[in-house]
Amino acid sequence: MRVLGMMSGTSLDGIDVVLADFSRDPDDPGTARAHLLHVGEQPWPAAARDALRAALPPADADAETWSRLHAAVGDAFADAAARVFAEHGSADLVATHGQTVYHDVRDGRVLSTLQIGDPARIARATGVPVLSDLRSADVAAGGQGAPLAPLLDQLLLGADPRERTAVLNIGGISNVSLVGGEAPAGDEAPAGEAVAAEVIAGDLGPGNALLDAAVHAATGDSADHDAIRARTGTVDPEALATLLSDPFYARPLPRSTGREHFDGAYVSRLLGDEIVPAMTLPDLLATLTELTAVTIARAIRELGASRVVGSGGGLRNPLLRARLAAHLDPVPLLDADALGIPADGKEALLIALLGYLGAHGLPGTLTRADGTAHTGASAPVVLGSLTPPHGLRDLPTDPSDALPLRRLELATPQ
Structure with a gap:
């Protein structure tokens, strides 16, 4: 067909x-x-x-x-x-x-x-x-x-009992499927057979959504292509801590979200209308990039993945990719293309x-x-x-x- x-x-x-x-x-x-x-x-x-x-x-x-x-x-x-x-x-x-x-x-x-x-x-x-x-x-x-991707992720990457793979997609919103691997010892199984671990999946938080919204509001551009602006900025630790306090990140998987939550006014709502205008655009973008990297890495570490296979537009952002890899280390961050997945x-x-x-x-x-x-x-x-x-x-x-x-x-x- x-x-x-x-x-x-x-x-x-x-x-x-x-x-x-x-x-x-x-x-x-x-x-x-x-x-x-x-x-x-x-x-x-x-x-x-x-x-x-x-x-x-x-x-x-x-x-x-x-x-x-x-x-x-x-x-x-x-x-x-x-x-x-x-x-x-x-x-x-x-x-x-x-x-x-x-x-x-x-x-x-x-x-x-x-x-x-x-x-x-x-x-x-x-x-x-x-x-x-x-x-x-x-x-x-x-x-x-949402997300619906776990079905495809399991069929493509879930058969290997040696690898507990976090299949990550970073679009406007980031999401993950945890596939493959074996269930913990003690789970019921026929004699001599391993039990496949269950798939865990959900939305993790903002991918490119907040970055794109900030750039568009300030410049009219659709995105900070190649992180040209963000790479010249400095992360604001207080602003980052406030953004990380969003209760969404404490909800268990499965969970889902979208632009209704992480919309164009989200950052101002959390940080206040006075703080955001006082930040330079590069500093704001550097902070939002770090937010995406930290929230993804924290969630994946809690899931216990042995490797991460990534796709989506966010992985073409060199600063986001570098920060995510640093936070995930020593868990490797691989490209889906390298495994034959477009x-x-x-x-x-x-x-x-x-x-x-x-x-x-x-x-x-x-x-x-x-x-x-x-x-x-x-x-x-x-x-x-x-x-x-x-x-x-x-x-x-x-x-x-x-x-x-x-x-x-x-x-x-x-």
Whole structure:
């Protein structure tokens, strides 16, 4: 089955796309292979991107704004899909995450989540059925709706009993999946067999969100590219201590967050309207970089990982990467690319995988030992809604496609 996965994160720096052919290993149906036909990024139309940034929290947008943006984001994703299909051939399914505009967390519980991007416009433009709204079913089952990456992380990196791997993604928000390794001694298992450790996952805190917001507010630029400004600044220890006192960091995993919490006014709320203007922009950026590095490293150390495999735009920030590596030492920080996983396309690959699973009625979250999902939902559920409803009725299927997956192997473009 050929699926186009499309993903845009909170940084709004582009629409990531992965076109992948999924098939089952005939000798081991629990293993699927994903032949990556195209991994890339499509640009956001400037007008839609700017309108989204203007409407995101703490802005007070109304229903008219969100309705128009729902259509505009749908058109942007439709254009991105059409360009990929024109260059690389069509697909059986488009799986789209859309654009998160609100993730409502109260006292650690997710009350609602909203991703916009009209799937009907994508289906109309491409002639291909669209699976969208990938988080709502998990939230309806009592889950956090995020992160969804642990499913992919477990299938790719969770089979090694020797490595307890923290799979880290730093986008606007940072998140982690702890996969692989063996459960502590004493857990029940058949004689002579080890018990695989359970997957632990959740959002860790701000990745690029606060950095990007500070730069945009001060200069109009979208980001501090290559940390040019932050590298000339000095960390303010008092400001850092205040930011680290946020109760969010004490909540247990699984947990989730977003721009609703770490919004453009977050730093001023915590530090005060007098302190932030008194700091130079380089000092503020250096402090926020250290905040991201410290919060990620503290969480990963508490999880007991033996290695960290990283992806996402934050790892292209040389100062953030250096500070994170220093705080993690002696635990090594590795690039996903070095392990054959496309770092820049990993989230879009996840969305394509969720499309493949959803099309065959398979859950998009992992089952824990007590029967709950890794997101905290009461049980793993099938994710997504299909547009049009009959879109996949003619899809050729094989009985093996309905079997649970244990492993995913990647074949990259030559």
